[in-house]
Amino acid sequence: MIQYIYRDMISMLRYLPYGILIGIPVSAVLVYISGKVGRRKDKEPAALLPVIVFGFYFALMMVITFLSRESGESNGVDLRLFSTWGINKRNNAFVVENVLLFIPYGFFGCWASRRLRHFLPSLFFGGATSLGIELLQLITGRGFFQIDDIITNILGTIIGFLFFQILPGKKSD
Numbered sequence: 136m137i138q139y140i141y142r143d144m145i146s147m148l149r150y151l152p153y154g155i156l157i158g159i160p161v162s163a164v165l166v167y168i169s170g171k172v173g174r175r176k177d178k179e180p181a182a183l184l185p186v187i188v189f190g191f192y193f194a195l196m197m198v199i200t201f202l203s204r205e206s207g208e209s210n211g212v213d214l215r216l217f218s219t220w221g222i223n224k225r226n227n228a229f230v231v232e233n234v235l236l237f238i239p240y241g242f243f244g245c246w247a248s249r250r251l252r253h254f255l256p257s258l259f260f261g262g263a264t265s266l267g268i269e270l271l272q273l274i275t276g277r278g279f280f281q282i283d284d285i286i287t288n289i290l291g292t293i294i295g296f297l298f299f300q301i302l303p304g305k306k307s308d
Contacts, residue, residue: 139228140235147199154195162190165247189247192239199236200268201277212273213281220283233287234294237261241295254296261292 165186213219219226241261244251251257265288272278 136224136228150198154198158191158194161194162187165190185247189243234291237288237291238295241292242299245299257296262289
């Protein structure tokens, strides 16, 4: 299983240039929004670096979840819990990869937004993002809508959130 995960992670590096290219406008929009939200509530706007890093990672994550599949590769819905785990090493690797994909998302989300430094908003944000990805994959025919993917993505978000929480020297709210 580890070999599958390693091979898949290495193969995803080919999407890095696309993620960077798309990350530029995504980060610019997030920086603009964070500046507007901060001024509206008489708060200081969020620090730029965390927002930019989050924007680039979000763009890379979207590129990976959509471009790593051929159009029409899989299309359908699987709402059975834990239907992907235990079938074979390949499927188990996909499950672990879904968790790994969202760990940086949970971490960078906390770093970029004070609101996401609280458990429930972070959980909701990760779940909503995952649900959005699954729905878009289903609509575009670039994936299979699986409830297991949403659960594993949320688990990754929670792990990233927890990593941020235990980070020494982080600013507390």
